[in-house]
Amino acid sequence: MKITNATVIVTCPGRNFVTLKIETDEGLTGIGDATLNGRELSVASYLTDHCIPNLIGKDAGRIEDIWQFFYRGCYWRRGPVTMSAIAAIDTALWDIKAKAANMPLYQLLGGRSRDGVMVYGHANGTDIDDTVEAVLKYKEMGYRAIRAQSGVPGLKSTYGVSKDTMFYEPADAALPSENEWDTVKYLNHAPKLFEKVRDAVGPDIHLLHDIHHRLTPLEAGQLGRSLEPFKLFWMEDPTPAENQEALKLIRQYTTTPIAIGEIFNTIWDCKDLIQNQLIDYIRTTVVHAGGITHLRRIADLAALYQVRTGSHGATDLSPVCMGAALHFDTWVPNFGIQEYMHHTEETDAVFPHDYTFKDGFLYAGETPGHGVTIDEELAAKYPYKPAQLPVNRLTDGTMWNW
Ligand code: EZ4
Ligand code: CO
Numbered sequence: 001m002k003i004t005n006a007t008v009i010v011t012c013p014g015r016n017f018v019t020l021k022i023e024t025d026e027g028l029t030g031i032g033d034a035t036l037n038g039r040e041l042s043v044a045s046y047l048t049d050h051c052i053p054n055l056i057g058k059d060a061g062r063i064e065d066i067w068q069f070f071y072r073g074c075y076w077r078r079g080p081v082t083m084s085a086i087a088a089i090d091t092a093l094w095d096i097k098a099k100a101a102n103m104p105l106y107q108l109l110g111g112r113s114r115d116g117v118m119v120y121g122h123a124n125g126t127d128i129d130d131t132v133e134a135v136l137k138y139k140e141m142g143y144r145a146i147r148a149q150s151g152v153p154g155l156k157s158t159y160g161v162s163k164d165t166m167f168y169e170p171a172d173a174a175l176p177s178e179n180e181w182d183t184v185k186y187l188n189h190a191p192k193l194f195e196k197v198r199d200a201v202g203p204d205i206h207l208l209h210d211i212h213h214r215l216t217p218l219e220a221g222q223l224g225r226s227l228e229p230f231k232l233f234w235m236e237d238p239t240p241a242e243n244q245e246a247l248k249l250i251r252q253y254t255t256t257p258i259a260i261g262e263i264f265n266t267i268w269d270c271k272d273l274i275q276n277q278l279i280d281y282i283r284t285t286v287v288h289a290g291g292i293t294h295l296r297r298i299a300d301l302a303a304l305y306q307v308r309t310g311s312h313g314a315t316d317l318s319p320v321c322m323g324a325a326l327h328f329d330t331w332v333p334n335f336g337i338q339e340y341m342h343h344t345e346e347t348d349a350v351f352p353h354d355y356t357f358k359d360g361f362l363y364a365g366e367t368p369g370h371g372v373t374i375d376e377e378l379a380a381k382y383p384y385k386p387a388q389l390p391v392n393r394l395t396d397g398t399m400w401n402w
Helices: 039-053 063-071 080-101 106-109 128-140 183-201 217-230 246-253 269-274 291-304 319-331 343-352 376-380
Strands: 003-011 017-024 028-032 117-125 145-148 177-181 206-212 234-236 259-260 308-311 333-339 357-358 362-365 391-394
Touching: 003 376, 017 080, 017 177, 028 080, 028 319, 039 080, 063 080, 063 291, 080 106, 080 319, 106 291, 106 319, 117 128, 117 183, 117 319, 128 145, 128 183, 145 183, 183 206, 206 246, 217 234, 217 246, 246 259, 246 376, 269 291, 269 376, 291 308, 291 319, 308 319, 319 333, 319 362, 343 376
Parallel strands: 117 145, 117 333, 145 206, 177 391, 206 234, 234 259, 308 333
Antiparallel strands: 003 017, 017 028, 117 362, 357 362
16 A cells, blocks of 8 residues: 655644644555644645655555654654654554554554543643642542642743633743743642642542643752652652753652653653662653554563553643553553543534543544544634744743743
């Protein structure tokens, strides 16, 4: 089966998405997500200028060899733009292979390891009471695992908090809006938040929290320790992960489990954290870490060290990524949890899909392939709109990690 054509579809049904569609001489087509928040056109260009001319004429069944061609065969390796492009190609090819086999994708990966995929939802509020209310709303909707983020008193804006409690989209302006940060205020606030939240939801709901790269190692150790009584499922991205030695320090202070990896794009970013058992969950996902082919390698390495998966699943990852991720999650033996934020109705209409939510679990469908398609006519009605992620400054104006 030869690849005859490939096209990049950019659409903005509420937010920007980049999708690669691969066509074959047997009439089978497949799609893959290539969305990189705030850098959408860079990936689109990498696909159009470099990848697509190299894809035409290749055997669509040679998924591994095509992956190796674009990774090993390329002198300029790695990086989020390159790896998102490779991921889109890989996802589209797995979609085609599964359609050719007339099987849902999880069957090709090795079959079902579980009935459903436990997901966590995002509860957020401007203050503690608001957040507690949002957490209880998620519990009512059936979620077994809930991420809680709250505004910090005295700070005019904070990561993870939006006006609409069901949708959180940080890329909210053509040029970056500014968040404000004060570590002391945050460290005083976070334990109070989780004391109230834990008290309100009871012991059985898994609670998660995203620190979003804002602390130093010692501060992260202090926070993890102060959250221990509330038994978090994980604290996420306590420090920026360029310096992976930092995690050794954090581990000396706290047994609060740690999740890192949503901005990682290859196994090389993950390797030391996994092999030194410095994290408990690896957050890499299909679109930003080289597709199913590469994510499987990361998960297999993680399994050796009892590290489980906890893939990124915010709204900037399209339903195409979510569909593929759910097939992966249905198979992967060392599955931990899957992040899940609802897409808007407009987005769901552009990307019809067969996955379903029930009682805190998502279920991959049984349609051959990954079960997600794109309505290209509808997609064309939503032209690209520039949007960037915010930047973050300390209260004295110093640039900080967002
Ligand atoms: O900031 O997806 O855990 N989720 C997150 C997200 C990320 C966005 C970046 O595009 O950290 O909210
Ligand atoms: Co995160």
